[in-house]
Amino acid sequence: MAETTKQDAGAAGPGVAQLRRSPAQGLAQDMTAGSTAQVALREVPFAVMTALRAEPGSAAARRVEEALGCPLPTAAGEVTSAGERHVLWIAPDEFLTWSPDGTLDPVAAGEELADRVGTDRGQAVDVSSNRTTLELSGPWAASVLAKSCTMDLHTSAWPAGRAFATTVGRVPAVVWRVEEDTFRVLPRSSFAEHLVRWLLDGMQEFSDPAARPLWR
Known part of the structure; x- marks a missing residue:
């Protein structure tokens, strides 16, 4: 039997990496459509x-x-x-x-x-497959989280560069404030779609560019 080369294997079909599907991939278009300059949501997959x-x-x-x-x-x-x-x-x-x-x-x-x-x-x-990463960013990001997280989100209590295990919308998650207006939310993969829908619902009211964010 002729030896199969890497080139032959690649020609036969996509590699494993190309077949990966992230936990919130099915809602990627919804996240794009629901995002504005005031608050945006995306998945950072496969961390x-x-x-x-x-x-x-x-x-x-x-x-x-x-x-x-x-x-x-x-x-x-x-x-x-x-x-x-x-x-x-x-x-x-x-x-x-x-x-x-x-x-x-x-x-x-x-x-x-x-x-x-x-x-x-x-x-x-x-535990790379155990969690995914949702990134919530924009001047209203903290206000969206404040609807469903009991932590004090004011920058004086939670400055950038800090991460805490908490709950968001009753979902256990690690929330990491990487920048003042950027949060990475790390839920279990099985809760990803629920949490995306929850956050998108909370983002709907924050579309007025003239409004002043509450949690600064």
Whole structure:
């Protein structure tokens, strides 16, 4: 039997990456149609995420930090970064790493951190398929979130660069304020479509460019 080359395999059909379907992909057109200059919603699909457990200050944590290239967060809401790889504080010994699609191989990234934890207390698991990322942006973004999130969204209480585990529309999610007017909402994949529809509904009233945002 003749050997199949990579070129032959590519000619036979699309690669696995081209067949991927993100949790909110079916609502992409709705998100585009419902977005304005005042508030916009989009999915940032296929981010590389690793759920990490490590005891702060332990040998395992130090090895993990060396692999990440940045320290683990030490306080609620803190986010540390090394290039495009970010580490979000979830609990005193629990973290979530987040990187854009294409920057890391998700399985290899999780395995590398698991190797760094070794046999010490802790773990690292690839959870890239477990969550998706919804990005809500614009001057009214915080006002939309305020309808369904009990956190204090004023910048004095929640400045840019902080992330908290909370609920949005009764859906558990990690909400990360990457910029003053830009939030990344990370729900479980199974809740993605529900949360997109919920946020789109909350965005409808914020279309007046002359209106002054409430949560600044």
